[in-house]
Each structure stands twice: as C-alpha cells, then as structure tokens.
Amino acid sequence: MKISAITVYKVKPRWVFVKISTDEGIDGWGEMISGTKTETVVAGAYEIGNRLLGRDPFQIERLFQELHRSFFRGGPINGTIVSGLEMALWDIKGKALNLPIYEFLGGAARDKIKVYSWIGGDRPQDVLEQAQDRVDRGFTAVKMNGTSELHYIDSFKKINEVVDRVASIRNKFGDALEIGIDFHGRVHKPMAKVLAKALEEYHPMFLEEVVLPENEEYFKEIADSISVPLATGERLYTRWQFKNIFKQGAISIIQPDVALCGGILEARKIAAMAEAYDMAVAPHAPYGPIALAATLQLDTCVPNVFIQEQSLGIHYNKGFDLLDFVKNKEIFQFKDGFVDIPDKPGLGLEMDEDRIKEIAREGLVWTNPSWKNYDGTIAEW
Secondary structure, eight states: OOEEEEEEEEETTTEEEEEEEETTSOOEEEEEEOTTOHHHHHHHHHHHHGGGTTSOTTOHHHHHHHHHOSSSOOSHHHHHHHHHHHHHHHHHHHHHHTOBGGGGGTOOSOSEEEEEEEESTTTTOOHHHHHHHHHHTTOSEEEEEOOSOOOSSOOHHHHHHHHHHHHHHHHHHGGGSEEEEEOTTOSOHHHHHHHHHHHGGGOOSEEEOSSOGGGGGGHHHHHHHOOSOEEEOTTOOHHHHHHHHHHHOOOSEEOOBTTTSSOHHHHHHHHHHHHHTTOEEOOBOOSOHHHHHHHHHHHHHOTTBOOEEOOTTOTTOOSOOGGGGBSOGGGGOEETTEEEOOOSSBTOOOBOHHHHHHHHTTOOOOOOOOEEOTTSOEEOO
C-alpha cells in the first residue's frame, strides 16, 4: 500500500480536514487547527503532506520523525499539520487491519469515557441556566471560562463577578456537579493568584491555564498557595515542550491536544510521561469531529485520563456542529456524562465527504476574537 494523494478541506465553522488517499482505495482522515492562520495551515499541509506521496502509510513513527525533525521544528503551524497527517495515517492502518487505533497502543484500559460540557460562552453569562440544562442531559461535569477581559491589575468587581457565577452553580448543585474553570491565559500574574484564591472555597475540579504557558514559572507560586489542581497544556506541542511542566511539579493535570501536539502516538507518549509523575490527563478537544474521534482513541488506552472535553454545542459552533459532517452520528452519543469507547476500525468515523465538499466551497474565514482592555490596550482572548 502506498500513499497516492493528499486533500485538504476548509470547513465552517473553524475546521481544517485532511484526507490521505492510498493506491488500495483506503482513505484516512485527520484534522488540523485553523486558528487565525487558516491559509497558512492549508498551504503547509500540502507542502509537508506531499512528502508522504509514494510512502508506506503503516510506517507512522518513521514518517512522524521525518515530518517533525526539520531543522526549524515545532511551532503551532508545523505541530498541527504533522498532527493532522499523523491521525490520518492511523485511520488508514486501523481500517486496513480492521482494528480501532487504541488496539495498536496497548488496547482498552477502561470501559467508558467520562466527558464534560461547556457552558457560559467566551464572556461567561447565564451559567446557572446552562448548568441546569447539562445536568438534565445527564452530565456530571461542566467547564466554563472564568473571566472576560482582565488587565494586568484589574477591579475586584470583576473578580467578584467570577466568584458569583461559580457560587451560583455550587449553591444549586452542591458538589454533585464538577466545575472546571478556564482562565484561558486571560489572567496576568498579578491577578491570577487573587482569582485562584477567591475560587478555592467553591471546590473547582481544576483551574486551567491560570497564566499563559510562556509564564510557566508562575504555576508553582499559585499551586503552592491553593489546594485546587492546576491544568495546562493545550498550547504545547511534543514531549519536549512538556518537559519543564513535568520537572516543575506544579501542574496536576496536563491537557495535550491531539490536533496540535504531534498526533495520537505523541499524545500517548506525553500521557505516559505524565503517569510516571503521577499526573492526570484531560485532553484538549474543542474542535471538530475528527479531532474528537482521535482523542477518544487516546482516552481509551490511557489509564490516567479522568475526563474528556467535547465540543458538541460549544459556543464556537455557529451554523454547523460535529454531527453535520459524520454519517454514523451515534459515535458521539453521550449518556449520563459518559461516552462509549469506540469499536469501529481506525478512527471509527464515516465522514460525509459530499457534505464536506459542499461546505468547503463556501470558504472559511475564522479568527480568534480580538479584545481590548478599558484603556485600549490589547487583552488576551
């Protein structure tokens, strides 16, 4: 079997799908993150992906090494391109040998996968009503953005607004509903400890990206001041970027993104390193159906995964959602806050390529929101 073609689709609301075709008629699907650089990712996907033409798709580790180990390596663009291609290679291998991907990575380590649901939106509001909706649908865990814009030093009024939102959920549901709170890198060092300390009494499941990853040295100071688990990792790629996190010991939960960190096998290696440091894993997966399907393959074989993000109905999915491009929609059916482990070959997806082609013709222009503080300075989104 040889790789014969690479096809990239830009799909609303903000997804980049890649299909790797072979001379034996078996296709594999992957997903890349568009972010604010969709055209750059697409051009790079063809430039890098065309190196795979004529190659054996089963040699996944060899091909990963060749694609990753360029002289100027790493970075989010190269990271997501390599990740998308890598998961497509696994999809081919699984389909060819009639096995789910996790069977190549040690087999199932669990019976089902716990998931959480997003509430609140970018500028969180109406969280109590949305939390009730998720509870009514069987979820036992939710996640919300903590804040909107925050300056380096900002008003306690904004801190109190965050606390009030979280308190309203905790007062309504007690500790029966787990609450993850995402700082999203929006909170700078001077306010991060203030906000973390204020939220501690409401028993968050975790606090995510309390500062930007480039300020990772501050994780320890916050971790030492509170008893809430800290989480990070969605913006990091490959084992090498996680090394300092492991050595520092301040983070309790890592959140590698299969569509960024290097793919399924690289995420498996990162999770194994975390297990050696007695750390939990909660993979980042707020994107499209292929990335989520790939992440569920990872979850199935990783014992230190305790919960999984999923993006059905997330506030970014305007006009289209995960199930719109998938024929076997039952793969993402959640029951009582869990999803079954996948059992079909490869990623387990039956993609609706006709629908994908139709929507791809409309083009894709998606950028991260651009925010400013009250004085006109740039705010983190």
